[in-house]
Amino acid sequence: MKAFASILVVVLGAVLLHASKDFPLLGDAMSPANNHPVARHYIEETVNDTHVRNLVTAVLADYRGYDTMFETVVVFVAGIGILAVIGVPTARIRQNENLGSTRQFGVDSDLIILQTCRLIVPVLQLFALYVIAHGHHSPGGGFQGGVLFGASYILLALSGGLREALRRLSESLSFRLAAFGIVLYAGVGLLSMALGGNFLDYAVLDRLLPGDVAMARSHSMLIVEAGVGFTVTTILFVIYANLATRGNLEDGL
Amino acid sequence: MIYVLDFLLLIFLVVAAVISLRLKDLLGASMVLGVYSFLICLLWAAMGAVDVAFTEAAVGAGVSTVILIATVYQTRRISKD
Amino acid sequence: MDLLEYILGKSNYWASIVLMMIGLHAMISKNNLIKKLIGMSVFQTAIILFYVSSSAKRGAKIPIIHPHGDHADKADHAAEAGHHAADAVHHAIDATAYENPLPHVLMLTAIVVGVATLGLALAMVQKVYAAYGSIEEDEVLAAIAEATANGASISMPSPSDSPAQGDVSPS
Numbered sequence: 045m046k047a048f049a050s051i052l053v054v055v056l057g058a059v060l061l062h063a064s065k066d067f068p069l070l071g072d073a074m075s076p077a078n079n080h081p082v083a084r085h086y087i088e089e090t091v092n093d094t095h096v097r098n099l100v101t102a103v104l105a106d107y108r109g110y111d112t113m114f115e116t117v118v119v120f121v122a123g124i125g126i127l128a129v130i131g132v133p134t135a136r137i138r139q140n141e142n143l144g145s146t147r148q149f150g151v152d153s154d155l156i157i158l159q160t161c162r163l164i165v166p167v168l169q170l171f172a173l174y175v176i177a178h179g180h181h182s183p184g185g186g187f188q189g190g191v192l193f194g195a196s197y198i199l200l201a202l203s204g205g206l207r208e209a210l211r212r213l214s215e216s217l218s219f220r221l222a223a224f225g226i227v228l229y230a231g232v233g234l235l236s237m238a239l240g241g242n243f244l245d246y247a248v249l250d251r252l253l254p255g256d257v258a259m260a261r262s263h264s265m266l267i268v269e270a271g272v273g274f275t276v277t278t279i280l281f282v283i284y285a286n287l288a289t290r291g292n293l294e295d296g297l
Numbered sequence: 298m299i300y301v302l303d304f305l306l307l308i309f310l311v312v313a314a315v316i317s318l319r320l321k322d323l324l325g326a327s328m329v330l331g332v333y334s335f336l337i338c339l340l341w342a343a344m345g346a347v348d349v350a351f352t353e354a355a356v357g358a359g360v361s362t363v364i365l366i367a368t369v370y371q372t373r374r375i376s377k378d
Numbered sequence: 379m380d381l382l383e384y385i386l387g388k389s390n391y392w393a394s395i396v397l398m399m400i401g402l403h404a405m406i407s408k409n410n411l412i413k414k415l416i417g418m419s420v421f422q423t424a425i426i427l428f429y430v431s432s433s434a435k436r437g438a439k440i441p442i443i444h445p446h447g448d449h450a451d452k453a454d455h456a457a458e459a460g461h462h463a464a465d466a467v468h469h470a471i472d473a474t475a476y477e478n479p480l481p482h483v484l485m486l487t488a489i490v491v492g493v494a495t496l497g498l499a500l501a502m503v504q505k506v507y508a509a510y511g512s513i514e515e516d517e518v519l520a521a522i523a524e525a526t527a528n529g530a531s532i533s534m535p536s537p538s539d540s541p542a543q544g545d546v547s548p549s
Contacts, residue, residue, distance in 0.1 A: 049407035057399040064395065069387030070303075071436030073474045078435055083480050084473040091471070099441040100348040101478035115487045122494035129501040140478055143470070167422050182442065183347040187490055191355040198363060276490070280360055283497040288367040290504055300386045307393040311506045314397055314420045318404045323412050330416055337423050343476045344434045345441075346523035349426070349485050361419065368500040369412060372507040377514050 094261040096180045102229065105265040110242045112268070116275050120222050123279035130291030131215075161203035168196040178272045180262060186269035190276030197281045206285060210293060215285065218278035225274030232268055247265050299343065306340045323369045323376050331362035390431040397424035411503045411513045415496060422492045433478035441469060441479040464487045 064107040069074035077083070086103055098100040104112050176189030201209035217249030231261040232242040285293055307349035313336060317329035334357030397420055404417025507513050510521040 046407045047520070049403050052406070053399045053403045056394060056402070059396045060398070061392065064388060064391045067388065068432075070390050070431055071387070071434050072536055073435045073438070075432070076476075077432045077481070078478045080480075083478045087441070087473045087476050088471050096529075097445065099443065099476070100482045115490060118491050118505040119494050125498045126501045129498070140404045147359070183351050183440075184350065187486060188351045188355055191352070191360060195355065195359050197358070215465055222356075222496060258527060260480050269321075275537050279494075282362070284364055284367065285409050287364050287371070287497065287500055287504065290371055290508070304386060304389055307389055311393060311396055311400070312394070314400050317416055318400065318408070318413060323410070326413070326416060333420070334423070337427060339431055340427070343439060343527060344430060346430045346433070346482050346485075347440050347442075349430055349482050349489070352486055352489050353423075354424075356489055357419075357423070361493050364497055364500055365415075368480055368503055369387070371504055372412070372513050376413060378409045378413070 045157035093258060094265070095258045096262050098180055098182065098185070100183075101179045101185045101269070103163045105206075105268050106246060106261055108294075109233075109246075109268065112272065113226075113244070115231070116226055116229060116272050119227055119279050120275055123219070123222060123282050124250065124282055126286050127219075131163060131286050132293065134166060157203050161199055165196050167202055168192055172273075172277075174197065176269055177266065179269060180265065186272030187276055189269075193273065193277040194280030194284075197277075198284045201281075201288070203286065206293065207291060209281070210285065213278070213281060215282060215293065218282050222275045222278045222282075225271040225278075228271035228274070232264055232271075303340065305378055306336055306343070318348065318363050321376055321378075323374055324366060326376075327362055327365040327369055330365065331358050334358040334361065391428065394424050394428040394431065396426070397421075400424075401503065402447065409515045411515065414515075415499050417505070418499070419496060423487065426488055427486050429481040429488075433481040434487070435474065436479055438477045439475055441477045442505075444478070 060110065068077075072078070086099060086107065090099050090102045091097060094102050095108075156206055172189045172192035174189075175184040175192060176186055179189070197209050197213055200212070213289035232246075232249070235252075236245045236248050237243050239248045246261040247257050249264050250257045250260040255263070255264045310333065310365055313333040317326050317333060320326040320329065334353060338350045338353040338358060341347075341353065401417045401419075401421030403415050403446060408414050408417065427528065503513060506518060510518045512518055512521070
């Protein structure tokens with residue numbers, strides 16, 4: 045197997061390196077990828093259309109919003125998948141199943157670590173909310189803020205024990221919030237369909253949101269980013285909680 | 298875009314990837330994968346892809362490393378190859 | 379220095395290809411399941427590196443439009459800067475001054491999907507370890523062969539096997 049893998053890798057690598065002769069040099073502004081009319085349209089027209097200065101957020105949440113909705117669904121399905129593999133009662137891995145001696149899971153947390161992390165967690169959560177909300181004007185957006193928020197719960201679990209984190213965000217609440225995030229995203233799309241436009245066509249939501257058409261697009265982007273943030277936060281925490289305890293959420297890492 | 302910085306980071310990147318895959322201690326391998334994620338995040342930030350770098354720093358160097366270490370903790374720490 | 383310029387211009391692509399091959403080799407030939415997943419992670423980030431390299435532009439700004447458009451330094455606009463500042467953003471934005479945002483967007487999705495995949499794969503690794511006691515591929519395959527040779531079915535432990543083992547009911 046190793047010989048086959050080595051030969052395959054060498055041959056494939058040689059073919060790809062030979063093909064790299066035709067790639068444009070790094071930094072070429074006139075390369076086909078950079079010169080494409082779609083890319084130029086996004087750079088030139090985004091601020092006029094949506095009043096959002098961060099091009100990546102605008103393309104992610106508005107021009108390619110359908111893509112992002114299904115990406116959120118993928119994250120949610122991964123959470124459900126982890127639940128199905130190790131989280132539900134019939135799938136839970138027992139303590140002494142093929143594992144030899146049982147381990148001692150201690151939940152006694154170190155005082156310095158606990159108190160330091162208690163200072164960090166609220167600041168981290170506030171920063172995560174800022175990243176979600178300010179994603180229109182600076183690097184950020186729903187995913188980045190959602191991951192930061194989820195990481196704050198993971199930090200709480202690492203420093204004070206998983207029970208502390210589960211007291212604040214239990215598994216059932218996590219899944220409800222994750223589903224709510226997707227419902228919020230798809231709900232915005234269905235609402236715009238109900239008002240006469242296409243699915244996820246934010247321009248027709250101008251009737252319900254303050255400001256002109258471009259501001260309506262900006263506000264709807266914030267709403268869908270919040271939905272993405274909900275899902276990503278809770279599912280990342282669920283992934284960590286299930287992986288750290290082999291599904292039974294009894295004692296933490 | 299500073300080309301020399303770019304080139305150095307690429308060399309470190311390849312070295313980190315090879316080390317991560319050759320360590321027998323899986324805890325060390327996960328940590329070096331975290332280093333690899335940080336280096337590639339720096340590379341993307343140097344190339345101007347700030348959103349991608351932000352996401353990789355949060356996801357790759359943060360959550361991904363933590364869940365990998367959690368799994369190593371629950372299974373075996375030393376691998377045979 | 380043409381050769382130097384050529385090397386610096388293509389080194390990103392070469393590094394991406396080398397990393398892809400490292401990741402692919404690890405996924406195929408390593409026995410340990412966690413090493414396979416590390417290889418998968420390296421492969422995914424190498425692909426993302428390739429895409430992001432294709433969107434780089436020399437001397438371009440990051441893809442966040444500067445608040446005063448591109449004409450903040452033009453002297454002949456200074457007189458109209460008073461009430462035209464609000465419209466400055468609506469001046470034509472030079473497309474070659476900003477990075478191409480499209481690959482960045484696609485790669486954001488790729489990173490998040492990658493971590494979701496990694497999480498699920500790690501859960502499966504834990505399940506394999508619990509069922510067969512090992513995460514080395516050859517030992518697992520041997521255990522499966524032995525289990526089927528003995529006629530036992532390969533089933534996951536069910537709740538009826540060992541009652542009152544400290545299993546809490548879901549609350």
